[in-house]
Amino acid sequence: MKALFFPRITRCENYEKKPNDEYYSYAHYRNQISIDCQNRCVYCDVNLSEIGHEGFALDHFRPQEKFPALKNDPKNLVISCAKCNRYKSAHWPLDITTGDSHNGAVGFIEPFDFDRHEYFDISETGNFAALQGPSTYLINLLSLNRPSRILVRKKRILQARINLVFDIAERILTEISPMIEDRQITDDVIDKFRQAKTAISAIQTARIEIAKLEANSGP
Template sequence: MNYRLIHKSVDTQPKTGSYSDWKVQISEECFKQCIYCTINEVNWGGIDHYHIDHYRPKSIFKDLENDICNLFYACPVCNRFKSDDWPNEPDLNLPSYPDPSLTDFSTLFEYDETAYQLNGRNISAKYIINRLYLNRPQLIYERREAFLKNKELDLFNNIVELAKELSDADLLKQTFETLGKLRNHLAKRDWIRPYKLAEIRKP
């Protein structure tokens, strides 16, 4: 997983406009990916399709609507799942949302590399996984694809180096098996159904 601590500062507060005008800045601060599921904006067709997440919901914290330290980047699905939800102030022992600028989300989750699923290390993390549906089928697919691509690249690089000196039949076999799995996996993309409204509006 590619979680990163998001660096926020009052010093970067724009002098003019409102949060909808600062999308490029917020995207860059959040490494152009959803702070909750880590899917890059490229997978959704670019910045136009991503949302600005009010960490503390603007419907509850009206004075923070245009506070740069309260604004993060989220994919449309995670943002809709979160919506105006604010069960408690940040506390790892309660259902809540840790502040992405104070907590590295990689410390919240354990990643099951065989099932490509996230597991929470505390109550807060488990709540986020359930509320934002962070093990939804499309995310499992993306994680599996990323794993296979990285595996393919590693094997390819190893083959290139070894091919300079010797012929390794086992490594060649492993490489071609992985390439075959990747090819078969990518062929399934067209069969993955799009998000249903019922999933996007999951309570």
């Protein structure tokens, strides 16, 4: 399940600069930063496609109000959903002279530098649980377990389960179809057919769960 969340992300090696070797205004880098972040909010991990492409914010990881020299530096830019961006605002609980993004208790996790799986565990119910460092601070500050995000994570988990089970069922049916056509109905074929039926039933159950989640999600 870890593979579904918080992929390792890397920055573009060389961000475009003006002829005078200065960076462009930060908005110039929106598309590249989106690519760098794999079109995911670096805080709650929602994918742009999971929220109807309603738009992400270009976020200054170190707030420009407190780090004006980094305003246009693309290495200080990340992509976040609108609500995470609003909750984060200009928060920076550390002394700006330290250079650190967190002190082990409060602060922010640099998504390009650290494996976020070391800081967050994701349950089958779609909840983030704090593992270490500033995880609790971030869960609370950014409301990372707000209902809309739990819904997205549950649906992602269920859809991954559907995809996996579908592949299993398809593989089984591909294997036994020639035997059935040749009327070679052995006990092994019957057993595999039952396995495929069980897999299809699991897919139907997962789809029903997704439908219920969507029906109860509200506007």
